[in-house]
Amino acid sequence: MAERSDVDLMVDLLARERRLVSAYEAALRRDAIDASLGEMLLAHERAHVAALERTLAGRGNPTATVPSPELTAAVRDRRSFAQYAIRLEDETIAAYADGVPRIRDPKLRQPLGSIMVCGGAHLVALRDSIGISLVD
């Protein structure tokens, strides 16, 4: 399989970050997450989106984010949303862990890695919010 370009890799990460933004926005609207936690997570995800958009500077063509039926079902209560968000954050971290080392421009790897680390902290915060072990 051909290696993906830096732009392709970042477009994929941007799509994932936008999905997280949509999820936290929906959860806050539906009171499916503690407000202070949700606002912090949303602010972080928006910062990630802004950083990726600045870096991409109009290159690439991220597909539009559409609300998933899974998200609609998850926002019915806080526990189900936290479980959904944990899965989403986990998938996003895995995408960073696989994608960032493949970025050809080494100057981009550390800032992108710092976003991955933030995702790990989000996992912990979400796990803490529903009283399960902080790490699995």
Add this chain to the structure above:
Amino acid sequence: MRAYLEAVTDFPALQLRLRAAGICSDEATHLGAVRVLQGLPAAQGPFVTGAL
């Protein structure tokens, strides 16, 4: 955390960078857990680079 992020940046071989990134993602949750146990927010900001 900082050392693993630097490894992801600096290691010349892709396989080593992939391994470092995998460990880094695990360390990220450990760092978040320690912060929660200290009574701090799990993430101190949107870009977490670890301490020198």
